[in-house]
């Protein structure tokens with residue numbers, strides 16, 4: 001099992017293309033399925049201990065992986081049962097099914113086991129689990145004694161349309177998962193749309209998801225990601241590359257004997273009508289490691305190391321400023337507009353957040369000839385770039401191209417996109433981040449990274465990583481002030 005940091009993220013079509021490239025070299029789908037099933041069996045064996053395993057197999061190749069895993073687990077001496085949604089439909093799944101010599105139960109009749117493995121649907125799911133072609137299972141007379149048949153006897157299941165009063169696939173999956181001590185999804189929890197991260201049906205929340213060959217958008221994007229539990233990647237010998245990757249731990253410069261406050265990076269924060277927000281951004285820039293932070297405008301309280309000045313064109317003209325943060329607490333009045341205008345024409349690299357995003361349009365941002373990082377949450381994103389049904393990765397990527405800026409599309413599934421198409425996706429850090437001021441902290445942290453002369457995409461990624469790591473360290477019920485302070489521990493851990 002491989003961790004997911006820095007791994008390429010492939011859509012269903014990209015994954016199929018990567019598999020096809022391997023198949024073109026003479027490796028059959030059956031061989032890939034054998035690798036997948038063997039890797040799954042190895043992982044399940046390590047997790048299952050002496051407990052019985054129940055594997056749910058669907059009609060496609062995800063189900064095929066399940067049959068192979070069942071066979072390999074049985075060969076290892078693990079107690080394993082199989083329950084199927086329907087007969088396998090693909091050639092590879094049929095051949096995997098033929099290799100499983102034990103009985104096959106119907107999904108509706110399957111009794112729970114301590115370890116549940118969901119191999120119903122993976123990247124091929126196109127519609128809700130119980131829509132149109134998920135018949136509620138009727139056991140035919142030929143099938144009635146299936147479990148008592150000798151091993152290897154072909155099983156003939158017959159299927160009838162769903163009828164009122166019978167259990168749905170979703171219900172079966174939920175009740176088996178609830179009864180299990182450990183639930184494991186193969187490739188993806190069944191019910192999720194691979195590319196958009198939508199839940200076509202609501203799966204149970206799995207303890208673990210074993211991603212096959214590559215991480216897919218649904219492992220990271222909401223709402224899908226919340227159903228995956230811990231995610232591990234299994235190698236199936238399919239080389240993968242992608243412009244989209246899982247966010248990874250940054251490598252940041254540390255001060256040396258020749259360092260001074262300006263080599264560490266100078267950040268300027270422009271204040272506005274709500275000084276608490278700009279103060280938080282300033283504190284975050286300091287705790288993320290900036291050498292000098294100045295706040296232009298009103299400010300209150302500590303820290304004493306923060307250099308406070310009235311806002312002026314003179315203060316803004318300081319050519320040592322390596323990153324200028326505007327937006328936290330700015331307001332949207334005429335004074336805010338004037339400060340924004342001064343920031344845009346200052347020539348400094350910019351982090352544009354909060355209210356400032358509401359005062360701009362993509363064309364104006366595109367016309368700037370300095371590095372720009374935008375940090376919208378979904379409401380700000382919709383106003384700036386328009387609403388859309390496209391997935392979050394596509395939206396962030398298109399926005400970055402449109403504004404010629406790095407776009408940090410925030411949320412529980414933050415997507416960071418560059419105009420050249422590169423994308424980094426952050427696994428959810430902490431649901432406790434949903435509190436006022438955490439966005440201001442992020443803007444300040446990114447400011448520190450950009451002032452340290454990181455490439456703008458790397459600066460945005462490093463800021464998001466530090467922010468997430470700080471949140472994880474804090475546990476529950478923290479406030480934005482705590483988060484800004486905790487950036488120090490996050491930074492010190494690198």
Ligand SMILES: NC(=O)C1=CN([C@@H]2O[C@H](COP(=O)(O)OP(=O)(O)OC[C@H]3O[C@@H](n4cnc5c(N)ncnc54)[C@H](O)[C@@H]3O)[C@@H](O)[C@H]2O)[C@H](O)CC1
Nearest residue numbers: 032033036060061062121122123124125126127128129187
């Ligand atoms: N392709 C390979 O070389 C390998 C794939 N692996 C595994 O295969 C799945 C993807 O397999 P696929 O057959 O394309 O899709 P699924 O098994 O997810 O779906 C099966 C099939 O079902 C149809 N379908 C879609 N939605 C529904 C629905 N709601 N009800 C009923 N039927 C539905 C759809 O037409 C699909 O064709 C991947 O996740 C891996 O697990 C292996 O890794 C080996 C190599």
Ligand SMILES: [K+]
Nearest residue numbers: 118121186188
């Ligand atoms: K699955």
